[in-house]
Amino acid sequence: MGMRVGGFLPSSDRRLTVLSGPSGVGKSTVVAELRRAHPAVWLSVSVTTRRPRPGEVHGVHYFFVDGEGFDRLVERGELLEWAEFAGNRYGTPRQAVLDKLAAGVPTLLEIDLEGARQVRRSMPEALLVFLAPPSWEELEKRLRGRGTEPEDVIARRLAAGRVEMAAEHEFDLTLVNTDVKDVCRRLIALMTDPQGVTTSTNREV
Ligand SMILES: Nc1nc2c(ncn2[C@@H]2O[C@H](COP(=O)(O)OP(=O)(O)O)[C@@H](O)[C@H]2O)c(=O)[nH]1
Ligand SMILES: Nc1ncnc2c1ncn2[C@@H]1O[C@H](COP(=O)(O)OP(=O)(O)O)[C@@H](O)[C@H]1O
Structure with missing residues (x-):
């Protein structure tokens, strides 16, 4: 993958944007703020076998399904990517994304590293954005501070976070x-103004 410098892709191809980053970095918070302040961007709603957290709404934050329901979606080829x-x-439900892209709607997928890699392969024109914490200490603080997971789950997520942090260079910025x-x-600028990509480096502070 590596960094790509913008400028050679038609703007419509940039309308699919992927946002990834370690657990606790603030992806859900960013997505919630986009939903509130930038309704013109369409946020894909993922399917998950995870249990809902307090406040999470079926069809808004996720489609919550059991393992068999997930198996069926995979078998029918209805997922654009999964991990x-x-x-x-x-x-990620495939058809909804394709419909939005066909309609020219800027579309954001908030997915993990494996998912981002699959999108890179299947839709190489997508823009891959990595959300990084100001520091590792701050990431741990945010994940623990959220208070939604027991310590063993936090430990698993931090371990996954180390892997995700090591893959930052695979993203466009x-x-x-x-x-x-x-x-x-910044995200909105990238998604709606293709020039934003040509002037971005792969590390923005
Ligand atoms: N591959 C893939 N990853 C997803 C999808 N939806 C969410 N994720 C990722 O799954 C991970 C766990 O999500 P979640 O359980 O909501 O926890 P949180 O991100 O720590 O709040 C995060 O890295 C999400 O970006 C999806 O449709 N596909
Ligand atoms: N820029 C920020 N500064 C301080 N705290 C933040 C920031 N962004 C998110 N948080 C907090 O960090 C915690 C984890 O954020 P969350 O959006 O759940 O992360 P993710 O979806 O990436 O796992 C939450 O308690 C959230 O309120």
Whole structure:
């Protein structure tokens, strides 16, 4: 993969954007802020076998299914990509994404590293954005501070986080999540203004 410098892709091809990063970095927070402040961007709703957290709504944050339901989607080829993460499976419903892209709607997938790699292979024109924490210590603090997982699950997510952090160079660019609104502004600029990519380096602070 490696870094790609923009400027040689038609703008419509950039409308699919992938946001990945270690657990606890703030992906869900960024997505919630986009949903609130930038309704013109369509956020893909993933399917997962994970149990809902308090406040998570079926069809809004995820489609919550059991293992058999997930198997069926895989067998029917209805997922654009899917991966196992910390003991649960997650996938992107294919048709909804293709419909939005066909309609020219800027589309964002918030998915894990394995999923990002699959999208890179199947849709090489997608823009892959890595969300990084200001520091490793801050990442641990955010993950523990969220208080939604027991310590063994946190440990699994931190282990996965180390792997994700080591893959940052596979992404087209990095946004450091110091300020959520600032990250959203930059993301929107990238998704709606193709020139934004040509002027971005693969590390933005
Ligand atoms: N491959 C893939 N990963 C996903 C999908 N949806 C969510 N994820 C990722 O699964 C991981 C765990 O998500 P989640 O359980 O919601 O925890 P959180 O990201 O720590 O809040 C995160 O890295 C998500 O980006 C999907 O459709 N496909
Ligand atoms: N820029 C930020 N500064 C401080 N705390 C943040 C920031 N972004 C997110 N958080 C907090 O960090 C924790 C993890 O964020 P979350 O969005 O759940 O991460 P992810 O979806 O990447 O696992 C939450 O408690 C959230 O409120």
